[in-house]
Amino acid sequence: MLLNHNQSSLSFHSELYSFVPEDHILRRVHDLVDFSFINDLVKESYCVYYGRPANEPELLFRLLFLQFLYNLSDERVIEDSQYNLAYKWFLGLNPEDSLPDSSQLSRFRVHRLGANRVEKVLEHIVKQCVEKGLIQSKALIIDSTHTLANAAKGKPLDVLKKAANRLLKGVKKQYSSLYKKLPMFPKLEGADEEKAKQLLQYLVELRNLLEDKLPDAEGSLLEKINTVKQIIEDERLLTNKGIASAVDPDARFGRKSNSRTFYGFKNHIAMTEEEIITAIHVTPGNEDDGKQLQTLVNKTREQQITIDEVFADTAYSRKENLTFLQTDEIKASIPLNPAVYGTREDDKFQYDKENDEVICPAGHTSIRKAKTGRTGTGTNPCLTFYFDTNICKQCPFKDGCYNNTKEKTYSISIKSEEHIHQMAYLDSDEYLQRKGLRSNIEHKNAELKNAHRMTRAKYRGQFGMRIQAFLTAFVVNVKRMIKLEMAHSE
Template structure:
């Protein structure tokens, strides 16, 4: 059960006076009140029975310290037993005992939930808004990749491991050795990759068939073996598996192959976060597998940011976020999007064509103007319907054009076919060439620095555990850690300005008296 009364600080707490006022953990305590965590997690504890539990606030703070200084469970407990700054931040007496490292692990996996971390981030940001630490109305959004805590295996090797796991599970569950096991093919000697995959798939199917036959023969339930077989079937029957886009590890089944660029891949996860552009404080975080498409969680990121009480007037992002649904979501909250036009959705060559919105006409580079417009819709069987407009140039005018033969090679008819949103995107692209936009867009660069900080100094370059839930919690705890650093820095600068103003006023007052 949780303690009902707050502990009184002992005489030994006078040692905390030795901690410098500039210490990051002392400064953050002046700004953020973490006591809300106890209220947030009280329902996960029994209120009236059981021995007194360690306060959720203290346990969460241990996790914050762990990600702030990149420590293991064992190391953070060891350091917290010696470091006065850590003890002060945890809110304990210097002589108090800290929990065992195993309790910290249990708290993280059994008490703390992913949604709870979202609420903690939101409440910290809300307090910053309330106290004036956050005063800006601009946010940036971006995604960064996280390497999985395991290697990616080829489908052949993975099928070999799946077969071995089925055999071992059967033998352990039934306490007998499986006889007449098919010999593992030497797939590495097969030069043709496609053939090697087919050979190993046949081998795995043979193993499954053999094990199933033994289960029926022995009349055993073999529940765990059946579950292992079912999991193996689920993996190999996924069309993405043999194309090397599905599961690549038995240890971490959630990790996927993603792309850093056209020529560079990675294996793991992607974390997407929203951050205030001026103060550089993270307001919301979402994590997905490596194949995640940037911007899919944009609505959730915006919604969580608004929950903190922050007003959003400007949203910054890279080309990946230039999609109509995202632009609409930004428009709904009456904010302005500063996102470069993406060539993948806006397919007009502006060196060839320009648009006049007053007359609703397109003009080619030779001065020919469209004279007719028609709406079109093409129904797609395997892909979404395509719709838009066709603009027709005057045929005679095109015939007299010196570029007629060159254009005829590109299109037999003198038609400009555009998408439904092309005109809107054209107007956006024209604004993005102005000095005003180019100056504003410089704000987005700050999020790249935050990406680097999360990876280099808070361990987000690689997953600590396995599975999407574990990586998601790691990402959110890392976000809280960088927020603690940033909030402390802003609070210190504001305090310095306040102190400087007092000194100036004092000097001016003495001058007036003289």
Template sequence: MIRQQQTLVLSPYAALYDIVVPKDNMLRQINELVDFTFIYEELETKYCLDNGRNAIDPIRMFKYLLLKAIFEVSDVDIVERSKYDLSFKYFLGMAPEDPVIDPSSLTKFRKLRLKDISLLDMLIEKTVALAIEKEILKSNSIIVDATHSKARYNQKSPREILQDRARKLRKAVYSMDESVKDRMPVKNTSDVLEDEIAYCQRLITFIEKESGVAQVPKISEPLNLLKETVEDDVEQLRMAADPDARVGHKSADSAFFGYKTHLAMTEERIITAAVITTGEKNDGKQLQALIEKSQAAGLEVKTVIGDTAYSEKDNLAYTKQNEIELVAKLNPLITHGTRKKEDEFLFNKDAGMYVCKAGHMAIRKARQGKKGVGANQTDTYFFDVNKCQTCPLKEGCYKEGAKSKTYSVSMKSDEHSEQMAFQKTEYFKAKAKERYKIEAKNSELKHGHGYDVAISSGLLGMQLQGAMAIFAVNLKRILKLAD
């Protein structure tokens, strides 16, 4: 059995933990709160049990990743800290004198052991079960929203990424010892990526061997980040962009390149479901999955609270059919109208524009038709015809030679009367005020756990990052509520 690879902590120094890791220490509390043996069950098929030397205990490896999510540092720095931070060693199930792992083991664990596992759903379900067991969850409402994460490899060209990290490293070194400026390797001036990589390698070697300050934490963190980029991510840098990331829109004038995490959270601020997609996906289309995942985690869902993105026709029909209240205001642009090709043109509520299946957003809109009660009007959205002419998906969408490309929505004010009446009630208004809580949770993920930028390339990497970050914030919230 894989669990037999775990070793007991038998050390003459074990009593130190009772002195330096108090009962209110967060890591001690997490250890006491969570039974991590579920990791053995999930990963048993990922290990060879009758050949080769024993692997590092998978619970310890998983806990290393959890520490990274909690403290937002690199593989190298989390392992380095575990050498001397006894709260880390206690959490990892190590004796005070035990040696730590090689940082490269974490990369292998992520790529080989956690592949093909529904880690995101599994970890959320574990925390929801804990919250139910502790009688923390009282409500049967979920609040839904989406937050975006920028792709790691897109904001700048590969050369600019290396230049920026090298610049930060030099700046940190100069703040410690300005006299090393004259001895620094000569900066690269060519536009060739290989030349920039070679310069960064020379810079790393110089700082490690000749600067005399490489071990100072202020220097080691930017140094390790540059090393990680050069050594582990050269292949990704050559790609110049994340292959899975897509352009999404925060407003008509603001876009990002990356991913979206669609969240469902209870009023007690425990995340009950998450769906991670590429950046262009519509928020409202994920509602059904969020409800069903929350129910699978053990929550009885009677009310859903969201913004206008979730009030589209399909969601109104689904929630009514399943006897769920949908506290989301109607937006006439997406709910009152009738339109064709609904799957090919999706509405972006932040920008107030439609986006075609190629990810191009309309550049302007115009309302046409007579005003007045009972009169039908049409909102027409205009797309950039120059993009349409060269679009790989133009067949069946753009007519060759056309001077414009539009998409129209017919407006009918007499539809959705039930929802319109519901949103005028005091109950609706009171429930809608709870939505601010998920905005705060999104901020916590981004600013407290590094969720504003992807730490690796690809959708699978983003899903792993999301799984560990959400697991961490849920555990912290359970500890706070249990207190």
């Protein structure tokens, strides 16, 4: 049951709040941001007439704000708010008032907000920025930043063992009589790969039995059953390219660069020139950055923000993105991948346009050509030129060029109309003057990680990562709102 009441009333001790400085950040946040939207956002998750009285959502959401602003745990934010006058003033409580138990924060975050409503939290703060006139630009900057999973990665056999043990313990705790009837943990034999296959078969049998015997399972046990189901259905598990943790099956291996990898999630971010984050899309770490551009642009436009220019790096220069932006007459300030240009300065091959042939560094010309590449893949087709391997075998320059393969080829990308249009824009003075704006999002990524601990996930699973990402973005946007408001008032 949700009670609507004023959180604070006159108190003999209220004079203590005079010690909170007028320029304290929480006073500025309170004056600038309307937190009351949260009551309507979560009201459907409460029963209107029955149940014990619940703490007002705004109080709990303000506690979450403090938690993410100052990087505090559930227990620590409650403890600090009990004696910190600035915190308690911000919460709308009297100095002598008590605070809710820390467990209520977790319930509010997971069950009241959840992964769906928490996205609306970001939309509301962006809406307030628009209403206050803080967003004037029409450019969107897009990038991604990775977050390490809050779980240790393991080999397939370790993942299967962990999942089986967690599920068996969960059944034993809640259904001890059923636990005694479950098939025994198998005796594993052979190499690790064979052991993993044996254990995988055991998990299939265990999952099927529990789904039959416990169709109404819920809570932590249902979570463990679903995790086992997710592991069983992962076709890439045994190849070391799929699920690598039984406690966070959503996390995946991703690449920071060609030589560095990470295990966790990607947060794909869109922000305006004013550095207000307008959209976030959370994916496992192995997802392609370029595929998220259209989602981020559409989510931003849904908030009545006009976009006429998008800044991003080469990862977003795929053909379908250029088509999407050019169709909507949005400038794509996105450098193209060097492969699109069809030139590789280091290999010294030359394309002869007049004769439509390629000349190798030794001066030999190609003998035929063919068009290769599949349509509908988002990449340009290629012209592949073939050389006479009999000549290549005798060539003094063959080291590093020809390795006695059946064919020696050289491919040149066939540029699409979209890429030709993009090349022309990238050569313009307008792009050259504005391309530096893209680097602004690097500062935002650094703030998210260094000031608000987005380097590692606070919670587990993509569900938890979404909650962390959106609440962190809310806090970061509020901080930026204060700076923009101060700049406008000067």
